[in-house]
Amino acid sequence: DAGVTQSPTHLIKTRGQQVTLRCSPKSGHDTVSWYQQALGQGPQFIFQYYEEEERQRGNFPDRFSGHQFPNYSSELNVNALLLGDSALYLCASSLGQGGQPQHFGDGTRLSIL
């Protein structure tokens, strides 16, 4: 039973570029959330997708956008990259909108030069 998978594992970009990160949820899960974890900090919620719609959003600018596909997989897009966007980006999946725990992937390490 595959867990949450994310790709790529590492990525290096320069300021101003755009990036797309991908996530496949754990089998049986239908809800995907994205988090940003800066070095030495706890993860911060970016947004959540359920039934192909953004359901909840954290305090992140519009440069951060996403998508969920019919097979429940998801993409995170970041435009006009800033040095401060350097972080570990974590995808988490869960079943529905209730109290079930979220299962995390190993993340994509994004470095901005």
Add this chain to the structure above:
Amino acid sequence: AQSVAQPEDQVNVAEGNPLTVKCTYSVSGNPYLFWYVQYPNRGLQFLLKYITGDNLVKGSYGFEAEFNKSQTSFHLKKPSALVSDSALYFCAVREGNAGNMLTFGGGTRLMVKP
């Protein structure tokens, strides 16, 4: 707004001794509380959760946590620490009716020495 505080950046304990990692939270409604562990270069692994019911929650790898509503705390405990427990531990909260958004604390590094 919901928030989580983990007052200790690092906890040091000798192998075989009991350990406690502290967490306090703030939410306006009923809290859903979680503990996760993170090993180097890995994502977060779920340890345990409290939603309702018994205040003492048992989870994976021998960990447990005690929910205290009056003190708004959810401390993580283990009776006997192992060297392999050394990792970064995160407490997280979500408000019961506020969707799936988790708010995390800043993390506590647990160091278990042989």
